């Protein structure tokens with residue numbers, strides 16, 4: 178049986194499933210189809226004039242105490258750029274306009290949430306700031322903010338390999 182986040186049919190409440198595939202679960206009673214699809218998330222890569230990058234230390238699981246980049250799940254009606262700007266402001270206090278973010282790439286990630294490892298799709302954006310004045314970490318999400326030379330960020334300490342990989346790609350892009 179394929180792993181599923183669905184316990185009961187959201188249409189009829191039954192719990193008899195036909196697993197069509199790793200991503201499609203059909204209610205045996207009423208035929209309602211439930212899917213696992215990648216959840217879009219925004220990731221912010223923010224550089225200052227000296228090519229230093231803004232890194233956060235995560236204050237919650239998954240990856241408690243490990244490094245990460247500002248970001249999070251994209252909300253309804255948001256673009257990726259808007260989510261990158263919002264999450265950056267919420268987590269670090271840095272107020273950057275959505276229009277200042279430029280697209281870099283997407284990467285696959287996986288995120289443990291409520292007992293299920295969801296596939297996510299990280300939409301990665303780059304923004305430039307003159308300096309990192311005004312940083313103010315949200316203690317609920319971020320233990321500390323770090324400003325590190327892009328080439329020196331310790332990739333092995335990142336909670337998610339996708340975050341480490343996008344830092345590698347940014348290094349290649351600005352080299």
Ligand SMILES: [Zn+2]
Pocket residue numbers: 186187188189190191204205206207208209
């Ligand atoms: Zn049903």
